Amino acid sequence: MENPIKRFFGTNKNEVEVIDAIAQKSNTSVEQVKSILNASQQIIEMNNKEILQKQEDTTNMLIRHERMMNDLKASQNQINNRQKITNQHLKELRKLIDDKARKALGNQEQLDLDGLMFGNLTTSELFREQQVKAQNTKEYNKQLRKYKNKIWRIVKDHLNDVYNTPLQIKVEFFNDYMFDDIYNRISSLNVHEIRR
Numbered sequence: 001m002e003n004p005i006k007r008f009f010g011t012n013k014n015e016v017e018v019i020d021a022i023a024q025k026s027n028t029s030v031e032q033v034k035s036i037l038n039a040s041q042q043i044i045e046m047n048n049k050e051i052l053q054k055q056e057d058t059t060n061m062l063i064r065h066e067r068m069m070n071d072l073k074a075s076q077n078q079i080n081n082r083q084k085i086t087n088q089h090l091k092e093l094r095k096l097i098d099d100k101a102r103k104a105l106g107n108q109e110q111l112d113l114d115g116l117m118f119g120n121l122t123t124s125e126l127f128r129e130q131q132v133k134a135q136n137t138k139e140y141n142k143q144l145r146k147y148k149n150k151i152w153r154i155v156k157d158h159l160n161d162v163y164n165t166p167l168q169i170k171v172e173f174f175n176d177y178m179f180d181d182i183y184n185r186i187s188s189l190n191v192h193e194i195r196r
C-alpha cells in the first residue's frame with residue numbers, strides 16, 4: 001500500500017520530516033502518526049471504491065432504463081402500425097381522389113364553340129351548360145369511376161412497392177400509418193399519369 005505522505009512530497013526525507021513535525025506538534029509517537037495516516041489512507045480508498053461502485057450501479061440502471069424506453073417505443077410503434085385507417089382519413093382520401101379524377105376528366109369534354117362564335121352565349125354560360133350536360137351523362141360517370149379506380153390502382157402499386165402490401169387489399173384495410181404516404185402520392189399525381 002502506498003504511503004499517503006509520498007503522494008504529497010515524494011521523497012523519504014520530506015516524509016520523515018512531516019511525520020516528525022506532526023508527532024511533535026500533537027505530542028504523540030511517530031508510529032501512532034504513521035498508523036493514523038495509513039488508516040486514513042485505507043478509509044479514503046474504501047470511500048473511493050464505494051463511489052466507483054455507486055457510479056457503476058447508476059450507469060447500469062440508466063442503461064436498463066434506456067433499453068426499457070426503447071422497448072416501449074418499439075411496442076407502441078407495433079401497436080400503431082396495426083391500427084386500421086380512420087374513417088376521417090378515408091373520407092379525405094376519397095375526396096382527394098374524386099377531385100383528381102374530375103380534374104383528369106374535365107378537359108375531355110370539348111366545348112361547342114358555335115354558340116360563342118355567333119354571340120348567343122357567353123363563355124361562362126356555355127361552360128356551365130356543357131359541364132352540367134356532361135355530368136348528367138352515364139358516360140361521364142363511367143369515365144369518372146374508371147379514373148378513380150386507376151388512382152386507387154396507382155396507390156396500391158405504390159404501397160406494394162413501399163410496404164409490400166398485397167395488390168388486392170381493400171381500402172378499408174389500409175393501416176393508419178400509411179395515410180401520409182398515400183395522401184402525398186395522390187397529391188403528386190398529374191392528369192397524364194391518371195389518363196395513362
